[in-house]
Amino acid sequence: MKKRLYLELENCIGCRSCLAACTQCGGHEERNRNYVYDVNPMVNRQTMPLMCLHCVNPACARSCPAQAIQIHETGAVLSALVEKCIGCQNCTIACPYGIPKFDTEQNLMYKCDLCIDRTKDSIPPMCASVCPSNTLQWLTDEEIENKKKQFNLDNGKWVTSIPYLEGETNVKVNLPGILQGITKLF
Amino acid sequence: MQAKVAANQKTGKSIDNAFASHFAKSMFLAVCGLVTLSFFGTRMFTHVDLNLYGYMVGTIIFIGGFFYRFIAWGERPPTKIFIKKGIKLLFRKSTPKTSVEHLATYNFIWNRGIYRWTQHILIGWGCILSCFVTFPLVFGWMYFTMDDNGYYSIIAMGIRVITVPANGIIANLSYNALNITAVMVIAGVCMALYRRLKNMQARAEQKFMYDFLPLYMLLLVSVTGLSLTFMNIFLRGAGQPAMSLIHQWSVIITLIYLPFGKLAHIPFRPMSVFARNYREHYAEQSMKGCKVCGDEFVSTEQSKDVVEVLGVNDIEFQTKEGHHLAEMCLPCRRKYRIAQFSGFPIHELKVKEANQNAKG
Numbered sequence: 001m002k003k004r005l006y007l008e009l010e011n012c013i014g015c016r017s018c019l020a021a022c023t024q025c026g027g028h029e030e031r032n033r034n035y036v037y038d039v040n041p042m043v044n045r046q047t048m049p050l051m052c053l054h055c056v057n058p059a060c061a062r063s064c065p066a067q068a069i070q071i072h073e074t075g076a077v078l079s080a081l082v083e084k085c086i087g088c089q090n091c092t093i094a095c096p097y098g099i100p101k102f103d104t105e106q107n108l109m110y111k112c113d114l115c116i117d118r119t120k121d122s123i124p125p126m127c128a129s130v131c132p133s134n135t136l137q138w139l140t141d142e143e144i145e146n147k148k149k150q151f152n153l154d155n156g157k158w159v160t161s162i163p164y165l166e167g168e169t170n171v172k173v174n175l176p177g178i179l180q181g182i183t184k185l186f
Numbered sequence: 187m188q189a190k191v192a193a194n195q196k197t198g199k200s201i202d203n204a205f206a207s208h209f210a211k212s213m214f215l216a217v218c219g220l221v222t223l224s225f226f227g228t229r230m231f232t233h234v235d236l237n238l239y240g241y242m243v244g245t246i247i248f249i250g251g252f253f254y255r256f257i258a259w260g261e262r263p264p265t266k267i268f269i270k271k272g273i274k275l276l277f278r279k280s281t282p283k284t285s286v287e288h289l290a291t292y293n294f295i296w297n298r299g300i301y302r303w304t305q306h307i308l309i310g311w312g313c314i315l316s317c318f319v320t321f322p323l324v325f326g327w328m329y330f331t332m333d334d335n336g337y338y339s340i341i342a343m344g345i346r347v348i349t350v351p352a353n354g355i356i357a358n359l360s361y362n363a364l365n366i367t368a369v370m371v372i373a374g375v376c377m378a379l380y381r382r383l384k385n386m387q388a389r390a391e392q393k394f395m396y397d398f399l400p401l402y403m404l405l406l407v408s409v410t411g412l413s414l415t416f417m418n419i420f421l422r423g424a425g426q427p428a429m430s431l432i433h434q435w436s437v438i439i440t441l442i443y444l445p446f447g448k449l450a451h452i453p454f455r456p457m458s459v460f461a462r463n464y465r466e467h468y469a470e471q472s473m474k475g476c477k478v479c480g481d482e483f484v485s486t487e488q489s490k491d492v493v494e495v496l497g498v499n500d501i502e503f504q505t506k507e508g509h510h511l512a513e514m515c516l517p518c519r520r521k522y523r524i525a526q527f528s529g530f531p532i533h534e535l536k537v538k539e540a541n542q543n544a545k546g
Contacts, residue, residue: 019544026386088461098519107294117390
């Protein structure tokens with residue numbers, strides 16, 4: 001069954017387990033490809049994770065002159081193919097979320113590939129496997145739909161993607177309740 | 187009516203009009219070039235080695251596939267920009283150094299690991315040297331003659347380049363050139379296959395058709411080539427005719443498959459020199475400051491090109507603030523997204539990016 005990465009942003013406690021787990025993925029050569037950001041560090045301790053959202057129409061792949069960024073049949077936008085990447089860094093400029101990283105020494109771009117060795121067999125990606133606060137979840141579309149019902153909103157404000165993102169993505173994001181005009185209880 | 191006339195005048199001048207397509211033109215020029223070179227190389231077709239005609243036909247079909255694949259690829263908007271500007275910047279001072287590092291010594295692969303560098307040097311140079319021997323022989327640009335007095339001449343493009351003792355070092359090296367490169371390729375391919383079985387990154391993404399088939403084909407070419415030598419020396423040529431056909435078949439299949447599989451990166455790779463030149467040249471011209479923090483993070487030209495390429499693809503990342511997302515530096519772009527999620531403009535806050543590397 002097809003599952004998706006699903007982010008409930010405000011659950012994040014800033015433990016950075018996802019970063020550590022990312023380095024341990026089979027294909028990641030001990031370099032993490034995701035980020036955790038403070039929301040307002042002078043005022044509170046809220047953090048939010050940020051990783052590749054695996055756009056349906058990925059700008060990185062569109063801007064790649066070497067066709068090095070492939071899209072897996074599961075929808076995951078893969079890291080650059082090592083033999084094709086020519087090191088132009090177009091993808092880092094094109095990505096609307098600033099996700100791809102570039103290794104100057106190796107002349108190679110690398111980014112979140114949604115742990116494709118795991119997710120192609122429906123095993124959750126490393127980050128979702130270790131997240132202690134249910135910020136990162138690995139859910140079916142049906143489960144995401146149920147989440148939506150659970151909030152029981154009539155204000156049409158449930159957002160899992162647009163308008164806070166630039167386009168349709170394979171990773172679904174559940175924005176903090178504050179933007180949706182609700183208080184969430186967990 | 188006027189427009190029609192103007193169009194006619196415009197097209198009437200161009201040589202491109204003589205051909206139905208880019209493909210037809212490239213193919214015509216390439217085949218003409220090969221024939222011309224062979225005409226001179228073989229001293230007006232008097233030294234053609236017809237034993238190799240299969241390879242000749244195979245090469246022409248390969249060139250067809252090659253142009254088909256690469257003209258289609260060159261039409262992609264980002265590729266077109268890099269090719270156009272890359273050719274314009276080809277005569278930079280740093281080009282020879284960059285070319286050697288990227289195309290001959292593979293320094294960047296060294297940085298990815300010594301094991302991978304070794305396997306790449308063995309396969310890469312094994313194949314390149316083989317091509318330097320094979321193609322000139324096939325098209326008659328180079329051939330050998332045995333002189334009466336125990337000397338041996340190498341003739342390149344119809345010119346007697348060197349005459350050496352028939353049992354000397356240089357002569358032996360040239361008889362055995364393909365045996366040596368075959369051993370190099372076999373060693374490299376075995377290393378590559380071993381890595382593909384063990385390395386987790388490779389295992390995650392590899393596909394049979396894309397990653398394994400080229401390796402098996404190179405192995406087949408090298409093993410059948412070496413076994414030709416083996417049959418000559420130890421079996422007095424027994425089985426040679428059949429094996430030479432198998433070898434020919436394997437080489438031709440590899441050539442035809444080349445533009446469509448993993449090996450396509452061989453003719454593709456000079457683009458990395460273009461890309462490096464492009465980045466260096468335009469970085470010297472002027473750098474783009476981030477619209478939020480002001481840090482210079484990319485050349486103005488590349489920023490402009492990426493915005494343009496995205497536009498061609500109907501991707502417009504205009505922010506509420508009125509600039510394009512590609513005009514922000516990467517940390518600011520990430521913080522900007524967090525700002526969209528949280529409603530608080532963290533990207534405008536002058537705080538250091540919190541620890542993003544999982545090294546503690």
